[in-house]
Amino acid sequence: MKIWFAATEATPFIKTGGLADVVGSLPLALAEEGAEVSVVLPNYSQVKQEYKDEMEFLFDFIVPVGWRQQFGAVLRLKRQGVTFYFIDNEYYFKRDGVLYGHYDDAERFSYFSRAVLEMIQHLKAEDTPDVIHCHDWQTGVLPAFLRIHYRHLPRYQDIRTVFTIHNLQYQGVFPEEVLGDVLGLGHEHFTIDGIAHNGFVNYMKAGLVHSDQITTVSPSYRDEIMDPYYGETLEPVIRHRAVDVRGILNGIDYRHFSPDIDPHLVRNYGVKDFKDGKAENKAALQEELGLPVRPEVLLFGFVSRLVDQKGIDLLAHILPELFELDAQFIILGTGEAEYEGLFHHANTVRPDKFASYIGFDPGLAQRIYAGCDGFLMPSRFEPCGLSQLISMRYGTLPIVRETGGLRDTVKPFNQFTLEGNGFSFSNYNAHEFLHAIERAIHTYHDQPVWDHLVETAMKEDFSWIRSADEYLALYHMFK
Secondary structure, three states, X not given: OEEEEEOOOEOOOEOOOHHHHHXXXXXXXXXXXXXXXXXXXXXXXXXOHHHHOOXXXXXXXXEEEOOEEEEEEEEEEEEOOEEEXXXXXXXXXXXXXXXXXXXXXXXXXXXXXXXXXXXXXXXXXXXXXXXXXXXXXXXXXXXXXXXXXXXXXXXXXXXXXXXXXXXXXXXXXXXXXXXXXXXXXXXXXXXXXXXXXXOEEEHHHHHHHHOOEEEEOOXXXXXXXXXXXXXXXXXXXXXXXXXXXXXXOOOEOOOXXXXXXXXOXXXXXXXXXXXXXXXXXXXXXXXXXXXXXXXXXXXXXXXXOEOHHHOHHXXXXXXHHHXXXXXXXXXXXOEOHHHHHHHHHHHHHXXXXXXXXXXXXXXXXXXXXXXXXXXXXXXXXXXXXXXXXXXXXXXXXXXXXXXXXXXXXXXXXXXXXXXXXXXXXXXXXXXXXXXXXXXXXXXXXXXXXHHHHHHHHHHOOOEHHHHHXXXXXXXXXXX
16 A cells, blocks of 8 residues: 655654654554555755755646645655655745744645645555545644545545644634635635634644544544543544544654663663663763762653643652652753743752753663663553653553553553563652552662663664554555
8 A cells, every 4th residue: 555644743854752753653663564554744954954955856736725825845755665746935944943823833734745745646656645634733634625625636646644633732722814825715614614623723623533544642632532531622523533543552662762882871781681781871961961860769760841731840849849859860851941930940059869861862861761761651641642652662560540542552560470671650640650659669669670660661662563463454444
């Protein structure tokens, strides 16, 4: 089958979050399983020149955007068995700073979605995709465009769409004027059964209503978003499509996340020599961040955006209690100013217990995964989460809230059976989080048990091959 991914970021070309990791890795795994896979991306100015130098120009074309006709060009780059197409338009994509949050995002991503469809008729007939797999709100209008503007054309009649929700919180909500001015749609589509939601045009809803199949990035998140607490007001729409919604767990690419080959570590290690390997990386990490080099204390890491979704408010609430524990903590990330300031202050007043790096350093993140003993993920909600998968691969036991993909991947330690690969707490409560941290510290001092849990975690298989097989089964439903 010919599978196209339509997305707005992918490693190694451009990344703002976990979406890029998925779109950068899953197509490679699908290709290894025998699928013919292409990925279509915007050609942002932030894409590194080394990749731009590899791109070949294919053609230019005209893309309808509401009542306007906009220029576009398609560039191509082949990498590890996958074809990457880049939609080139300097007006929309040659911008400094952030990828999202511009005043005309409705128009930018309407243009991109329309361009993905429009370019098909400029390619050879044998290159027509069987399935277009769309990702998050930025490509939510693509299934709507296919059904409304293109389905009557012979070239498009057999194309099917899959829409993946990576994070329902971000929906692409725009004023009603966008409907005709940007999307070129009549008011018959601005209804409760169409793409209108609470008086606005909603790109996420467009994907939910018009795609053939819907996926989420973990089985538990699939169930959660049908409930008002997690559904972000779209739960009635999702429940209506429940039979078409599947939860497929994300994976990680072990070619990039594996302690035996990671170039950022002071010593590489595997499951057979993790004790010596982690000890050496732990000492080096403590020294790098100015913490006392104490092998006997449990070192916790936190690598994430400093926002409430990630449970950072719980961490902030119990900070005084954490200072009283015989443990050390490392924070890496950026986010809301109050949290950045709080953790910078904690670093100043308790440098023996607390180290923070406000910013993001990919190499330091890898060293935290390798050098820490425990990894904190107290998320309010977590569609899948990649950090807990990475930390387990590196032998760092996750301490998580039981939600979304964290529930699906972290099996809490059972002190009677000695089974598990981490620690968890159920309610979004700061002191339940604290008690999970205390349980981890208590278990750490029973070294044979802790080593057993580390070995169990490192042997878990969260590779993309398992997920790729599930996606292939989904795509083949359309045959």
